[in-house]
Amino acid sequence: MGMWQVIGQTRALSLLKRGLAAGSLAHAYLFVGPAHVGKMVLAVNLAQALNCEAAEPPCGECLSCQKIASGKHADIQTIGLGQGNSTEARPRAEIGIDEIRQLQHSASLPPFEGQYKVFIIDGAELLSTEAANCLLKTLEEPVGKVLFVLLTTNEQLLPATVISRCQRVELLPLAAAEVESALKKNWGVEPQKARLLSRLSHGCLGWAVCAQDDGLLSQRADRLGELIDIIHADYEGRFACAAQLATEFGQNRELVQEKLALWLDWWRDLMLVKVGSTDLITNVDQVATLTEMAKAHSLAQIRNVIENIRVAGAQLRLNANPRLVLEVLMLNLPEVGRKRVKNANVKFENTAERRP
Numbered sequence: 001m002g003m004w005q006v007i008g009q010t011r012a013l014s015l016l017k018r019g020l021a022a023g024s025l026a027h028a029y030l031f032v033g034p035a036h037v038g039k040m041v042l043a044v045n046l047a048q049a050l051n052c053e054a055a056e057p058p059c060g061e062c063l064s065c066q067k068i069a070s071g072k073h074a075d076i077q078t079i080g081l082g083q084g085n086s087t088e089a090r091p092r093a094e095i096g097i098d099e100i101r102q103l104q105h106s107a108s109l110p111p112f113e114g115q116y117k118v119f120i121i122d123g124a125e126l127l128s129t130e131a132a133n134c135l136l137k138t139l140e141e142p143v144g145k146v147l148f149v150l151l152t153t154n155e156q157l158l159p160a161t162v163i164s165r166c167q168r169v170e171l172l173p174l175a176a177a178e179v180e181s182a183l184k185k186n187w188g189v190e191p192q193k194a195r196l197l198s199r200l201s202h203g204c205l206g207w208a209v210c211a212q213d214d215g216l217l218s219q220r221a222d223r224l225g226e227l228i229d230i231i232h233a234d235y236e237g238r239f240a241c242a243a244q245l246a247t248e249f250g251q252n253r254e255l256v257q258e259k260l261a262l263w264l265d266w267w268r269d270l271m272l273v274k275v276g277s278t279d280l281i282t283n284v285d286q287v288a289t290l291t292e293m294a295k296a297h298s299l300a301q302i303r304n305v306i307e308n309i310r311v312a313g314a315q316l317r318l319n320a321n322p323r324l325v326l327e328v329l330m331l332n333l334p335e336v337g338r339k340r341v342k343n344a345n346v347k348f349e350n351t352a353e354r355r356p
């Protein structure tokens with residue numbers, strides 16, 4: 001039935017297809033899943049399915065489907081803080097009440113050119129409290145031919161009252177093999193690159209598709225370079241790096257979390273290489289470097305680093321002092337073939353004492 005573009009997500013899809021076939025769709029859905037897993041693609045597909053003019057919706061080809069795909073259909077509205085190019089420095093902000101009021105007004109009018117009005121709220125966790133309360137009223141008094149689709153990467157940040165008014169649909173990361181084959185088949189990515197991107201994407205196909213153009217891959221290369229520099233740096237170098245990262249954190253928190261995620265991948269890979277499971281690693285293009293580096297570290301050291309990176313990430317999310325968190329992380333990295341800077345231990349102890 002229809003040309004659904006979302007890849008994988010069989011459970012979510014079959015739930016929506018059943019609802020469509022039986023005419024028993026909910027008035028509001030909450031799509032939950034990591035960034036780039038396919039929430040927006042599925043929401044747009046659903047809007048197409050509701051407005052498609054073909055016998056087997058969504059056809060993807062009729063005027064209605066095309067307009068929706070290009071964001072030009074008068075009855076489909078998407079609000080949010082802009083869909084994420086994660087490399088962009090964007091200050092955190094909220095979806096305000098004015099946007100929700102506008103959307104409510106629009107929902108009160110009949111469909112303009114299609115059969116169904118669909119309102120997609122991207123990043124619903126960013127709704128301000130006022131906006132969420134305002135939206136709640138609409139969700140409590142559903143109108144026919146109007147569908148709300150809320151997308152979120154973190155439902156814990158949404159009020160329980162809003163969640164309870166929506167039907168929850170979870171989108172899970174795909175298997176690496178699924179991403180790899182979709183990249184080759186649907187996007188014509190060459191095999192080696194498809195393999196690397198599928199691993200780096202952690203099952204979020206949208207990320208891999210975005211990364212095709214090499215921007216994200218060259219950014220990754222820079223970040224890997226930085227990581228390897230840090231591993232080989234002396235304490236002075238590591239302190240400098242902690243300071244720089246703390247400054248970056250002040251400007252763009254997500255960017256530092258992304259770097260930590262990359263470091264975590266790297267050290268997990270080292271662990272996998274160490275225990276002989278090289279076939280499971282993420283950085284499949286770095287086997288030689290990983291193998292070499294694995295020799296220089298014990299399993300216990302690697303485990304420690306993994307734990308320390310996790311703790312640092314969690315502390316940063318809890319608003320701990322970024323400079324201190326990052327210094328502790330840097331100083332706890334094992335030393336690799338560089339001599340200790342004089343008094344580094346003293347510095348470290350002082351840092352530890354200052355921790356809250």
Ligand SMILES: [Zn+2]
Nearest residue numbers: 052059062065
């Ligand atoms: Zn169509």
